[in-house]
Amino acid sequence: MNNLLIEAIGNKKNQDIYILGKGSTIDEISLNALEDNIVINTNDTELLLPGNICVFHHGWVLDVLEQKGPQANLYISDRSVTGATSSILAEYIPNNPDNSEFLLNRFHSSDIHIESSVLITALKVANLLAKELGQKKNVYLLGFDFTVKTGFTDQMPIHMNENESEYVEKTLKSQEHLLEMLLSEPEKLDISIKHVGVRPYSSFTVEAFNKLFNTLSYEDTTVLNSNVKDKFSVKVIAEITTNHFGDRERLRSMIIASKQAGADYIKLQKRDVDTFYTKEKLDSEYRSPFGNTFRDYRHGIELSYDDFVFVDEFCKSIGIGWFASVLDYPSYLFMKQFDPEMVKLPSTISEHTEFLEVVAKDFKKDVVISTGFTHPEYESFILETFKNVRNVYLLQCTSAYPTANEATQLGVIRHYYNISREHANIIPGFSSHDIGSLCSMMAVAAGARMIEKHVKFGDVSWSHFDEVAVDLVNGDYAKVVSDIRIAEKIVGSETKEVHSTEHHKYWVSK
Structure with missing residues (x-):
C-alpha cells in the first residue's frame, strides 16, 4: 500500500x-x-x-x-x-x-x-x-x-x-x-x-498564504541584497517577537517582507520556557495548534538553535540585520553563541535587576532597553549600570496594547535626547505600541534614532499583540516605514543652512 x-x-x-x-x-x-x-x-x-x-x-x-x-x-x-x-x-x-x-x-x-x-x-x-x-x-x-x-x-x-x-x-x-x-x-x-x-x-490567512507561497519560491536573494536605498539615521525595527509561530517558512517570509518594507532589522525573542514560568503556569490550559497547555504553546513557538542559525545566515544573505530580546540568563548565554551586535532587554523584565547587571558587566556592544511601565528611577539605574556598554538605545515605551496617542509620552524621547548630550553612549528611541504611524513620525522629530513596531503575517487571531502588530502582508507596515522615512527628511539636519530652494530675500545694497 x-x-x-x-x-x-x-x-x-x-x-x-x-x-x-x-x-x-x-x-x-x-x-x-x-x-x-x-x-x-x-x-x-x-x-x-x-x-x-x-x-x-x-x-x-x-x-x-x-x-x-x-x-x-x-x-x-x-x-x-x-x-x-x-x-x-x-x-x-x-x-x-x-x-x-x-x-x-x-x-x-x-x-x-x-x-x-x-x-x-x-x-x-x-x-x-x-x-x-x-x-x-x-x-x-x-x-x-x-x-x-x-x-x-x-x-x-x-x-x-x-x-x-x-x-x-x-x-x-x-x-x-x-x-x-x-x-x-x-x-x-x-x-x-x-x-x-x-x-x-x-496558521495563515489566504492573503498571507499567497505571499508565503511567493516567497517560498524566491531564490534570488541578491535582488533584495542589492536593493540600495537612501542612507537614513533612524534604525527601523520589525518586531516579529513570536509571530513566526515556530514555523521557519513563515519566519522566512516575514524576514523578506520586512526587508521589502524597508526595515533595517528584524527582532525576535528568546526565553528559557521551563525556568521562566512557574510549573502552575506551564500546566495551565491553553488551546493552540501545539496542544492544550501553556507549556505546549510556549515550546511550540520557541525557535531552536538551528532556527537561529537559519535566521543569521538568511538575514546576511538578503542584507537585513537581526537581534533578539533576551528575557533570562540562559537565553542571554544562548544568544551569545551568535556574536550579536546588539541584544534587547525588554520592559517586561525591568524588575530583574540582577540579570540586567550581569548583562551590563558582560556585554560590551549595543544594548536596547525599553522603559515601559517604569519610573524615572529605572532611568537612573540604566545610566549608572550600563555606562560601560558601547551604546544604549533607550526606548520610550508605554506598556499598553494598544497605546492611545495621548499616552505615548513622546516628550520623554526629547528628554532622552537631552540626556544623550551628556552621556555619549545613550541613543534615544521609541518602542511603538500605538496605532498607525503618526506617533512614530513625531518620535523622529523628538530625536528618536531607533523605532520598533510589532509586525504580524496576516490577520491571524492568535498573533502576539494582535491589535498592536502591523500587517506585513497588506502593505500596512511598508506604509509605516515610509512615513518614518518621510519624517526623517522633514526633520533634516540640526545645522541651519541655506537650502537650494530658497530665493526670497531683500538684499542690502553695497
Whole structure:
C-alpha cells in the first residue's frame, strides 16, 4: 500500500503537501502554482486542480469521474473507480459516537480507512507519506472553511440542495471537531498541519498564504541584497517577537517582507520556557495548534538553535540585520553563541535587576532597553549600570496594547535626547505600541534614532499583540516605514543652512 502512495507522488518526494477542499476561500488562491507540489484531492476537487491522490466516499464523485475521466494517479475510496491508473479499496467508517472515540487510534494505525470526514483520511494519507519518506511534511489545508455560511467555490458544481444546508453545516462542524482532535496532539504526527483561513487555529490567512507561497519560491536573494536605498539615521525595527509561530517558512517570509518594507532589522525573542514560568503556569490550559497547555504553546513557538542559525545566515544573505530580546540568563548565554551586535532587554523584565547587571558587566556592544511601565528611577539605574556598554538605545515605551496617542509620552524621547548630550553612549528611541504611524513620525522629530513596531503575517487571531502588530502582508507596515522615512527628511539636519530652494530675500545694497 505504501508503495502505491510513493509511486503516486512521483518525483515530488521532497515537496510540501496541499489538500484541497471546496470552501469559497480556495477561489482566492492561484492553484496552478501548486502543480509542482504534492496535491491530495478530496471528493471531486480534481475539477479545481488534478492532484496526485484523490480520497472520496460519496457516490456522486463516481458520476463526476465518469464524465471527466479519472485524472489522479491514485484513488483511495470504498468504491471502485473505473479507468483509474491505481487505486486502494478501503473500509468506510460511518460517523457515530463509538467510532469517533477510536478515530485517533485508527489514524495512527498502518491501515487506511475512509472516515466520514474524508479530510481526516487525506491527512492520514499525508501522515503515512511523511512517515514512509522519513520527512516531517508541511501539510496545507486549502478551501476547508467548515461552514456553509460563506459559501463554496464558484469554480465547480456543489452537490448540495438548499434544504440540506443545516444538515451540511452540522456535518462540517463535526469534521472540524475531528480536525481539532488531531491538532491537539501535534507531537504524535509526522506532519505539520497548517490551516489556511480564518478559524481560531488557522496558521495563515489566504492573503498571507499567497505571499508565503511567493516567497517560498524566491531564490534570488541578491535582488533584495542589492536593493540600495537612501542612507537614513533612524534604525527601523520589525518586531516579529513570536509571530513566526515556530514555523521557519513563515519566519522566512516575514524576514523578506520586512526587508521589502524597508526595515533595517528584524527582532525576535528568546526565553528559557521551563525556568521562566512557574510549573502552575506551564500546566495551565491553553488551546493552540501545539496542544492544550501553556507549556505546549510556549515550546511550540520557541525557535531552536538551528532556527537561529537559519535566521543569521538568511538575514546576511538578503542584507537585513537581526537581534533578539533576551528575557533570562540562559537565553542571554544562548544568544551569545551568535556574536550579536546588539541584544534587547525588554520592559517586561525591568524588575530583574540582577540579570540586567550581569548583562551590563558582560556585554560590551549595543544594548536596547525599553522603559515601559517604569519610573524615572529605572532611568537612573540604566545610566549608572550600563555606562560601560558601547551604546544604549533607550526606548520610550508605554506598556499598553494598544497605546492611545495621548499616552505615548513622546516628550520623554526629547528628554532622552537631552540626556544623550551628556552621556555619549545613550541613543534615544521609541518602542511603538500605538496605532498607525503618526506617533512614530513625531518620535523622529523628538530625536528618536531607533523605532520598533510589532509586525504580524496576516490577520491571524492568535498573533502576539494582535491589535498592536502591523500587517506585513497588506502593505500596512511598508506604509509605516515610509512615513518614518518621510519624517526623517522633514526633520533634516540640526545645522541651519541655506537650502537650494530658497530665493526670497531683500538684499542690502553695497
